[in-house]
Amino acid sequence: MSFIDAMRYRWRAAFHRADLDREIDEELRHYAELERRQGVRTVHRHAGRPAQRPVNPTFLREELRRMSRLRTMLDHAAQDARYAVRTLRKAPAFAIVAVLTLALGVGANATIFGIVDAVALTPLPFPEPGQLVRVFSTRNGVVVGSPSEWDVQEMAREARSFRHLVPYDEWPKTVRLAGTASLPENMLIGLVSTDYFTTLGATPLIGRLFAPEEEQPGHNYVAVISRDLWRQRFGASPTVLGATMEINDEPYTIIGVVPDLDVAWLSPRGQAARIWTPWALPAVAPPGAWRGATGNDAIARLRPGVTVDQARAEVARFAARLGRTYPSDAPYGITVTPLAESHVGALGPLLGVLGGAVAMVLLIACANLASLLHARNAARQREMLVRTALGASRSRLVRQLLVETALLGGVGGALGFLLAIAGCSAVSRWHPSKFPQLAGLSVNTTVLGFALAVSLAAAAIFGIWPAWSTSRIEIAERLRAGGRTGTMSREQRRVRSALVVAEIALALMLAASTALLTQSVAHLTHQDLGFDADQLFKAKLYIPPVRYRDPAAVARFADELGNRLRELPGVAAATVTMGYPPAAARWLQTVSIEGQAADRVADRPTAFFTVADESYLRTYGTRLVRGRDFRATDAAGGPAVAIVSESFVRRDMPNRDPIGARIKLSNPIVAVDTPTPITIVGVFQDVRNDGLNQPPRPQIVGLYRQLPEFSSNFKILMVRTTGAPAALATPVQRIVRAMDPDIALGEVATMRDVVAAAAGGTAYAAALVGAFAVLGLVLAAIGTYGVVSYTVAQRSNEIGIRTALGAGPADIVRMVVGSGCALGLGGAILGLLGSAAAARVLAGQVYGVSATDPVTLIASASGLLLVTAIASTVPALRALRIDPAAALHTD
């Protein structure tokens, strides 16, 4: 094939020069030799003239060498690149603005791509990550926790889809790493079996995992720690093996160190366990055990070749079987989801919004770039004309422009990548606590590739187009038009205006989104939560069962703690409870209401449940709407009482007076109702107890001193102060220490922080989209400024004439700013339409305000018009300085 021959020849010309040179020499020598030997006479006789024109062999050789070298594609490219660098250096303002525009657009996109890559595209750091799944319980198709450890164990034995299937749980506990002498710390402990590590493919770095007998109750006093903890707290010393640590005042022997699993994103607490102890479960469930959904977790590895769908079908069948065998299983289904889905988690919809926002920033940047290149190419028409006249082919000129844009794209992409490095490290440092998977975010070669690809693609697309439209210019037509520098055809001006209008529209969409998200954050955090989040202090503690053996002892400790807290100066109220809205109130309790008997567990209602002391409502600032609050006379052993929320009454007892009605709760451990009937004495206002953006769910609050079977060793402290809640940390800690020096306070926070964290995703989206909106506005302002300045330059003639004819400064300013505002108005209208179209994407993220809220949209549009007006004021002022005489003389 001749094409291939030609390419091969060029290839050799580019990379095998020495060979080529040698061949040229040899060929010429051969010719000379033949000529000398026989040729000269013959030719001369034929030619019939004395001598052939002498050929200078050195000159010919050099010419052939030059031909074989310079005229290759690569040489053209190098030449073009050198030329491009030279011309760009001659127009530094253009080059800098173009490169920065591109770098900002690419940097924003590469940062968001870095997040997408890290949470969704990069496989999880476990062997064969596609085989890993999580196992969940469902009720009416909605995920409600995971199957009980008993169900999981039974399924692990019998289901065929899984190679491993393990239940696990995690609890914050009081830990003293160096034994009894060291300070207690509140740390997250994973309760697992050896299979947990096997499932995730983690093998011990030193030491070993749990032996089967260590997973039996009573033999479980061994612990495995993470490499991270090992390095930080044990100096990575091998003597850690055999060392003893105290967990809840019981000694555990460290038997192994495993790699950091970094699975904080699996935990509702957003942190990863760094210590694991065996979850010593009996092989068989105790008779009558509660088997329905629980708050534990379960993870599994599929057998090779088994798909997630197959496993899902099998566990669904299994759940149906369990439901027939065990009454407490009846309401629940079981399902599996790929582990990777948990990794994306709640970030998914957020990434959609952020991805859309950065795409808009990129489009704005590209429009700006196209506009810049357009203007520049128009300004270079004379250069192009001269070069065409000198014999440069059109393809050569187009290629020259392409090389220039490729250079811009390359530099812009590289700079954008640097911005992405900064962006990703910023995201890694500052992100909402509910997205722990963003910790440790960093860029990799994929992100680099993405940055360069986007940048070069943008430069190519938006470079080819202006180049093409420039090259279309017919020389003759141009010459007729006078060949002035910097003239643009009417069509070109229209193209630039259209680009700026598009920029303004996109910037408006970003600004409006930011306004909507910011309002959503305000609505989320300052709506009527059903409690007063200001001046409220929160902490968690664990009352170790070693020294507080029964619920009565725990209750005594908790009540005493509450009393002492209330005596602190500046404390208005304090309560010891087990749940706290809006974050951790999700203890779903099955209830039966007297007089509304439902035999089957599946038919009974569920409600959020917690036990507290009598100061609960008072401390939260939640209003009682009917009946009475808890009283001191509601004593332990006395008739049990409870208060319920309005929505519980509305949903479950709509046609009766709830006050005095009696309910029974299913025992959380065994699948029977507790014998004690509980009398409803009061109804309180609804509280945001299922996150900030979900409607309040029915809720029941009891007294732990009356319901010991529902009281656990975990307790939450809530303290309402008249001063700054954060200042309470030290005095509260001191009181707890004074009562029991071995109890550590954990999860210390102000309620405002808790509420802010619950709105963290939206706040984060607002902050990031806001940053992108600022970027977009700046770029759109630059675009407007560019076009208006250009108009002023084009119309300086006309402006001069108008000034000469008596137009005042106000007229000139009005004319110029008016042209800018016309663009702004066009962009605003388009942007409003775009916002309305994009509302669907944003709807999931906004709260308390419509995604098409007219006030927000109009306000954003007005703001944007203001920006365009300001951007056109500078050229307008410049127009005022136009000297009529000079302007009339230029052409």
Next chain:
Amino acid sequence: MPPRDKTELLHGSLDLIVLRTLSLQPMHGYAITQHVARLTDGVLSADPGSLYPALERLKRSGWITGKWQQSPTGRRARYYHITRSGLKQLGRETTEFERFVDAMRRVLRTT
């Protein structure tokens, strides 16, 4: 008026001559010169100063290829072969040239 150099070829016709020559058989550079001189009785001459650059051009266009072969004298020489697209190009250029000659003839006749 000084006599014009008769060896000056019409612009572009050297390519046509080389392609036509190589369409007969592969040749090395010197043989091409010889062949042209012999055929035109010395009226046209492809001297190395223009022949070799022309060969480079044709190679780059993919119309001919150069292959090192043993010459009858036993020396290594680069033989140029015409390619299929070279043959096509030859056809195109021949037609073009004939039209040109035809046009010239008509112009000269009518004057």
